[in-house]
Amino acid sequence: VPNQLLTTPFEHDVSRPPRSTWTVQTEKVISYEVTVERNLLEPDNPTLIRAGARREDARPRRFCIADANVHRLYGRPLREYLRRQGAEFRIYAVDASEPDKTMATALRIVAAMDEFGIDRRREPIIAIGGGVLLDIVGLVSSLYRRHTPYVRVPTTLIGLVDAGVGAKTGVNFGEHKNRLGTYEPPVVALLDRSFIATIDERHISNGLAEVLKIGLVKDATLFALLERHAKDLLRERLQGESPTTEAVAREVLRRAVHGMLEELQPNLWEHTLERIVDYGHSFSPTIEMTALPALLHGEAVTIDMALTTVLAAHRGLVSRSERDRVLAVMAELGLPVWHPTCDVEVLRKALRDTVRHRDGAQRLPLPVGIGGAVFVNDVTDTELAVAVKDLVELSESR
Numbered sequence: 001v002p003n004q005l006l007t008t009p010f011e012h013d014v015s016r017p018p019r020s021t022w023t024v025q026t027e028k029v030i031s032y033e034v035t036v037e038r039n040l041l042e043p044d045n046p047t048l049i050r051a052g053a054r055r056e057d058a059r060p061r062r063f064c065i066a067d068a069n070v071h072r073l074y075g076r077p078l079r080e081y082l083r084r085q086g087a088e089f090r091i092y093a094v095d096a097s098e099p100d101k102t103m104a105t106a107l108r109i110v111a112a113m114d115e116f117g118i119d120r121r122r123e124p125i126i127a128i129g130g131g132v133l134l135d136i137v138g139l140v141s142s143l144y145r146r147h148t149p150y151v152r153v154p155t156t157l158i159g160l161v162d163a164g165v166g167a168k169t170g171v172n173f174g175e176h177k178n179r180l181g182t183y184e185p186p187v188v189a190l191l192d193r194s195f196i197a198t199i200d201e202r203h204i205s206n207g208l209a210e211v212l213k214i215g216l217v218k219d220a221t222l223f224a225l226l227e228r229h230a231k232d233l234l235r236e237r238l239q240g241e242s243p244t245t246e247a248v249a250r251e252v253l254r255r256a257v258h259g260m261l262e263e264l265q266p267n268l269w270e271h272t273l274e275r276i277v278d279y280g281h282s283f284s285p286t287i288e289m290t291a292l293p294a295l296l297h298g299e300a301v302t303i304d305m306a307l308t309t310v311l312a313a314h315r316g317l318v319s320r321s322e323r324d325r326v327l328a329v330m331a332e333l334g335l336p337v338w339h340p341t342c343d344v345e346v347l348r349k350a351l352r353d354t355v356r357h358r359d360g361a362q363r364l365p366l367p368v369g370i371g372g373a374v375f376v377n378d379v380t381d382t383e384l385a386v387a388v389k390d391l392v393e394l395s396e397s398r
């Protein structure tokens, strides 16, 4: 029973030491908003300054943490924006590429926050950057005075559709990715795709891999949009240079975020290990680490999705023509379906690691047609080897 302290009566059994037990049980309601915005830094747009604030302040104070590259590109408009909104502020720029995703970076941010001084009831901190920056600031927010509200402003496509919308935070430790982390959702996530106009094309493809994931196992309409408009989305970096491509970019983003949140909400703490959003993430952690630094995260995810699509085709879950359409979209999106480092041994090891991670079972999501999925636990080494051979042939014949 939430919010009711359960106690057992004092035990009077003289043969045992006296003992009482209290069971503390409570619920924490999590509620946060994810909003699609445009032109957040336009000087008269009050959205960013009001985000997460309980009330309007005549002179709001804001501590902003920006990825150093983002700061180089958007620092000036951000400063002008905050000035126009009458804020007292500090923008702390921090190198936030994968090697910087460390506790040392997190602690530097903490020191700068301390120096600025934050009233956490009314001064949400603002994180602006890619997945790395958002993950670090999320961790800082959960640690700083045990919880300090923060606003997420993702500036990469991975940030917009994945890292920016969930609850996970973290930094790497030793050889391990995200080894130290917490669940700390932002108070608000503001998704403005204007920022990704300055991302290079390879990173757009990288983000589209996570969009494709949702299309493949959950949303056939999203897949169809990618199939039809891959080239435009990539070339225009989802900026919508014509009314048609604008509508497509908006819808692709909306569907990707909606699909992701629909899966995350009932399983925000990941108690359930059968997660559709893990599609493409069974073999890819090992593929990514083995090929390092050759493959970006989304590229490794795509190889995993290509392999499991071929596996699913062998099992009759996906038709031959569906399989070929999937591989064709991957190519159109500028994503690889294979990499020479992924031999059968690497993939077997990857699956073993995943089984350990998923409490002793494969729980491997496989696509069913386009837009559906099923979890399986019985993929054999032989089956894997056959799928690998098939995929190599298919990728060479393209």
Ligand SMILES: NC(=O)c1ccc[n+]([C@@H]2O[C@H](COP(=O)([O-])OP(=O)(O)OC[C@H]3O[C@@H](n4cnc5c(N)ncnc54)[C@H](O)[C@@H]3O)[C@@H](O)[C@H]2O)c1
Residues within 6 Å of the ligand: 067, 068, 069, 070, 073, 096, 097, 098, 101, 129, 130, 131, 132, 133, 135, 155, 156, 157, 158, 159, 162, 163, 164, 166, 167, 168, 169, 178, 195, 196, 197, 198, 199, 200, 203, 297
């Ligand atoms: N918390 C989660 O649920 C979650 C989900 C997915 C990924 N992640 C994490 O996200 C990270 C990957 O994120 P990412 O792909 O955004 O990479 P990233 O944060 O490393 O950004 C990629 C590069 O783009 C630069 N950049 C960022 N915004 C830019 C802009 N608007 N214009 C130009 N350059 C810009 C960055 O400085 C960086 O060099 C990984 O560490 C991963 O673990 C977390």
